[in-house]
Amino acid sequence: MCLAIPGKIKSIELQYDGALRMAKINFGGITKEASLEMLPDANIGDYVLVHVGVAISKVDEEEAKKTFKYLKEIGELGDLTDVDNYIPEDTTSGDISLDEVTKDQ
Amino acid sequence: MKYMNEYRDPILAKQYLEEIKKTVTQNWRIMEVCGGQTHSLVKNGIIDMLPKEITMVHGPGCPVCVTPLHLIDKAVHLALNENVILCSFGDMLRVPGSEKSLLEAKAEGGDVRILYSPLEAVKIAEENPEKDVVFFAVGFETTAPANALSVIHAHRKGLKNYSILASHVLVPPAIENVMEDPDSHIDGFLAAGHVCTIMGNFEYYPLVEKYKVPIVVTGFEPLDVLQGILMVVRQLEVNKAEVENQYARIVREEGNIEAQKVIFEVFEITDRLWRGMEIIPMSGYQVKEKYASFDATKKYQIDIEEAEENQECIAGEIMKGIKKPFECPQFGKKCKPTNPLGAPMVSSEGACAAYFHYSGLVER
Ligand code: SF4
Numbered sequence: 001m002c003l004a005i006p007g008k009i010k011s012i013e014l015q016y017d018g019a020l021r022m023a024k025i026n027f028g029g030i031t032k033e034a035s036l037e038m039l040p041d042a043n044i045g046d047y048v049l050v051h052v053g054v055a056i057s058k059v060d061e062e063e064a065k066k067t068f069k070y071l072k073e074i075g076e077l078g079d080l081t082d083v084d085n086y087i088p089e090d091t092t093s094g095d096i097s098l099d100e101v102t103k104d105q
Numbered sequence: 106m107k108y109m110n111e112y113r114d115p116i117l118a119k120q121y122l123e124e125i126k127k128t129v130t131q132n133w134r135i136m137e138v139c140g141g142q143t144h145s146l147v148k149n150g151i152i153d154m155l156p157k158e159i160t161m162v163h164g165p166g167c168p169v170c171v172t173p174l175h176l177i178d179k180a181v182h183l184a185l186n187e188n189v190i191l192c193s194f195g196d197m198l199r200v201p202g203s204e205k206s207l208l209e210a211k212a213e214g215g216d217v218r219i220l221y222s223p224l225e226a227v228k229i230a231e232e233n234p235e236k237d238v239v240f241f242a243v244g245f246e247t248t249a250p251a252n253a254l255s256v257i258h259a260h261r262k263g264l265k266n267y268s269i270l271a272s273h274v275l276v277p278p279a280i281e282n283v284m285e286d287p288d289s290h291i292d293g294f295l296a297a298g299h300v301c302t303i304m305g306n307f308e309y310y311p312l313v314e315k316y317k318v319p320i321v322v323t324g325f326e327p328l329d330v331l332q333g334i335l336m337v338v339r340q341l342e343v344n345k346a347e348v349e350n351q352y353a354r355i356v357r358e359e360g361n362i363e364a365q366k367v368i369f370e371v372f373e374i375t376d377r378l379w380r381g382m383e384i385i386p387m388s389g390y391q392v393k394e395k396y397a398s399f400d401a402t403k404k405y406q407i408d409i410e411e412a413e414e415n416q417e418c419i420a421g422e423i424m425k426g427i428k429k430p431f432e433c434p435q436f437g438k439k440c441k442p443t444n445p446l447g448a449p450m451v452s453s454e455g456a457c458a459a460y461f462h463y464s465g466l467v468e469r
Contacts, residue, residue, distance in 0.1 A: 003141055003325065004247070004299050020261075035224060038250055038364040049302070049355065052194070052244075053222020054251040056364060057302050057355055070326050074148065 004049035004056055005071060006064035012036065012044060025050055028068055114328060121331035122154055128338050129158045134290055135337050136283065136426050138276055139297035140167040140454025141325035142333075147459040149327045159334065162289075162426035163459075165279050166297055168244045169196045169452035170424060171379040172272040177202040178409045180241045180270055183401065184215035190233060192226040193241040195219045199442075199451040203412030207241075223255035223269070230259060230267035239401045242269040247299045249273055249390060250364040253371035256392070256399045270401040271392055274377060276300050277308040278388035282379075284316045288427050293337035295323040295330065298352035303368075305360025309348045317346040324352040371396055380448065381414065381421030418447035423456055430460040437461060 007025040015022055021036040025048065034050045036042050039058060047064035048055040059067070137143055143163045146152045152161055165171055181202045184191035191207070198208045198219065211217035216236075220226055223240045230238035242252040252269060259267035276297055283289045296309060301322045309320045319340035323333030333351045340347060350356055368390070377389025392400035414420075417435050422428040430436050430449070440446040442458055449455030 004302070020258075032221065033224075034222075035251075035254060037254060037367065038361050040363060049299075051247055051299065052251045053224045054254060054364075056247070056250065056299075056361055059355065063354055067326070074144075 003071065004051040006047055006049050006059050006067050007032075007034075008064070009036075009042060009044050009046050009048060009055075023048075023055065025055070028072065118328055118331055121328070121335055125159070125331070125335050125338055126156045128335065128342055129156050130342060132158045132160070133292045133338060133341050134160045134162050134426075135293045135295065135334060136162040136164045136289075136291045137295040137323070137330065137333075138164040138166040138280065139295070139300070139323075139325060140170075140452070140456070140459075141299075142166070142295055142297070142323065142330050143456050144454065144459045145325055145327050145330050147456075148463045151327055151330060155334070159338065161334075162291060163423070163429075163456040164283065164294075164426060165379065165382065165424040166245065166276070167424075167449060167452050167454040167456070168248070168272070168274060169194075169200055170420065170448040170455050171274055171382065172197070172200070172243050172448070173378045173380045174203055174414060175409060175411050176270065176272050177206075178204070178412060179402070179407050180239075181205055181207060181210045181215075182407055182409060183239050183270070183405065184210040184217045185213065186237075186405075188237050190216045190218060190229060190236050190238045191241065192218045192220050192223075192229065192238060194243065196452050196454075197241055197243060199445060200448045201415070201445060201451075223252050224258060227255050227258045227262070227264065227267055230264050231262060234266060237266045237268070240267075240269045241272070243272040245274055245276060245297070245300050246304045246368075247297075247302065249368045249372060250303060250361075253367045256371045256396050257367065259399060260396065265398070268399045268401040268404045269392065271372070271390060273372065273390035274379065275374070275388050275390070276304075277312060278385050279379070280309075280312055280320070281316075282382065282385045282388070283425060284312075284318065286425055286427075289425055291318065291426065293319040293341055294321070295333045295337065295351075296320050298322055298324040298329070298356055301350075301352070301356045301360060303361050303364045306348055306350060306356065306358050313346050313348050319346050320348050322348070322350045322352050322356055324355065379424070381418075381424055415446050420447040420449050420457075423449055430457040433457070 007027040010024045012023045035054045047059045049057045183189045226240040319337050321333045321336045372390035375391040378384045419433045445451045449457040
């Protein structure tokens, strides 16, 4: 439960007149919302560690991919998928995404 | 190295192990605080590959495991209230209360929902104005910003039907408690990397001073844990006791200041009972008076008698590192993940669950 999962920021939406930044984050094909309130300088394209819906730290791309791969291998991504209401990845976005690291699975 | 091959870098892992073997000359007891680290150690077989001089002791770093029985009973009570939607992280579902678990409350018709994030609970509150939504906010420092943020969001939205049942525990006072326990005998600690991502390292300097134990802030992957152990052993062998940061790629000295601001907007530090252990002074967060209307313990007068712990479960001794899960007479017998007697057998971070699932790797 304490694990933080790395993902890539796809888009940012401002709420409350810009007071609140919510991001759509891609975790290897699963998109979820997370708050960017703890990371004021995080931007689209950045990799971040997300813990229970809140991004808590920026990470570099290589680190993000390695960690994601490890979490997948040990079956610790359940937090993302066990819940009923996750939004499946839209397959139209062609940018580099975390799901690359999972293709060899 | 059988199990190591699957992971990041087996050669490096081997090198760390060799280096640990070369460095160690005496017996040392090292506690990993974080349940994620416990799983890494047990699942990857690291615990069997370490030199015999090193005993890894599993610490209390499982928030689900240390959530007091009476709080679980309160959550169950709320879940059975027809007007309440009780939301929780999945890990809490099977944890036995004194009479039933949240899962059993759900089976009896309670509206119990498993969420990924407390922020989703705020949305549920918004969408269900006729219901009261309670989020069972358990966690260490890592989870506190998200739980606090849910209160801030609900406050901003002017919601009157959202509250949290907070069960928040803090790592540094737990380390202090372990060091004060005459039965624990811990020589060094791996502190929890994700906790320090939020809080930084500064809380550990006084502990290192006071108890003369090395504390190495460490990540949770096998290589992190191995490197953390090596750093602790290197200090111990030359009689040093310092705070070091193995997880510097993520953890900054000062932590995440924005996250700390959010925590202390909503929470204040308080004494807290740790399940199976005792009340540890200044070891948890409670909701500040300013946000009292979002505090489920104030919103609902729940008078439940404090129930007795199941006498057969020795979770307290497990959490303090005095005993190993396989030393519990009920381990794998009466107590299994499907029918747990105690929380460490259910939680994904619990030591008993780790040994149960991967005990083929732990032959001793
Ligand atoms: S094995 Fe079960 S009964 Fe024994 S300490 Fe662990 S949780 Fe408690």
